[in-house]
Amino acid sequence: MRMDFLTLFPEMFHGVLNTSILKQAQDKKAVEYQVTDFRSYSENKHQKVDDYPYGGGAGMVLTPQPLFDAVEDASAASHAKPRVILLCPQGRRFTQETAEELAEEKHLIFICGHYEGYDERIREQLVTDEISIGDFVLTGGELGSMVIADSVTRLLPEVLGNKDSAVTDSFSTGYLEHPHYTRPADFRGMKVPDVLLSGHHKRIEEWRRKEALKRTYERRPDLLDIERLHAEEKKWLDEIKNSRDS
Template identity: 70%
Template sequence: MMKLDFLTLFPEMFEGVLHSSILKKAQEKEAVEFRCVNFRDYSTNKHSSVDDYPYGGGAGMVLAPQPIFDAVDDLVSKSENKPRVILLCPQGERFTQRKAEELANEEHLIFICGHYEGYDERIREHIVTDEISIGDYVLTGGELGAMVIADSVVRLIPGVLGNTTSKIEDSFSTGLLEHPHYTRPAEFRGLKVPNVLLSGNHAHIEEWRTKQSFKRTLERRPDLLEDYTLNKKEEKWMQQIKDEMNQEN
């Protein structure tokens, strides 16, 4: 069972997310265990404060090291495995599907969700194994980022998703964006499902889907193709797609 601990000043923020949809089912299947820990409970300050003014002056307050160090030490001491300690931070590595797949192989993850102006640098330097950002923008705290990462990681745990091929075919898992999907009816308001999907020819369907993935990636995220190695068949498809796109323009 994977364990995910969230160190946060606002544990109530996690209630709806952790007890709904796939994350709820993952817990029911005993594939994962979630714990929300208020690191204010570890403060030794008489006012239970967790932040202080920054040395050298400046705007905002900085999270102090003592409550977070003690909280992480406590969780690590109770862990059967050495956990990855993840700091949610705008300066961190940008979160990707590849990172989600990497983290899904771990037994224990600890997320540090900060607030205020930032963290005491000693937290970053001495207890954190990963710094992660979910995008190039700033949120009021790390909670939403931790929820995003948790959702992305937990769905990759074996047995969590009903269809085991879903996670393999997801956008980014193959290095490409996912192909279009259709369902019944075959015609809706005069809009028809592509004939190939109704043909029953699985080889043709698979080829169509792969070509559509290439086309969608080329149109929307051409940067993903920079690190993608095309085989000879795919090179031919890509040229066909480019020719078709040029004709459309």
């Protein structure tokens, strides 16, 4: 996969893209990152990329020319048709499902804006996806694009050391992830559940599924689709509810 980041602040990406899993992914040739300062595409003699909005109003608006040229150049660098992602609080909410969808692509281009907003022609003609990482406003799109890049990169083949790690993550299964424990088995009187020390793989797997269901019910009940639960899961959910009421 290739990921292009079009930004006015390329220095923001250096530490993130060259650390931990994102760096390992580059080393393994699973992904290539390209960070471009789209100010360099400005045809304005002062390299301005923003202007006052027609009709008046507060703030400045990004002009179309630099971003059109930058996206066209980035698109030409790959044989695959890119998904062009505009980081925007008006976009659809980013989820694990969206990450899994984007991980199937060969080329992603992130437009990281600043100021009051974008000229509407950028949205209408350049962008394939408008994405928000949450119902809040950031100074620019850089942090959001890095969040998405991290989430997508770890799903690419061979990036994580254990191929099952991403499959069992929270949200990938539809539930929040079950609790984890490691050595020592008894820490200051706080003990690891016996089932995890039993070596009985079927019972361990059942415990993990139950705990994932319980954690989801307690913390994110909005994720539960009761109608799609298996009969066994509905029985577990009833037990969870009864234990909380008693």
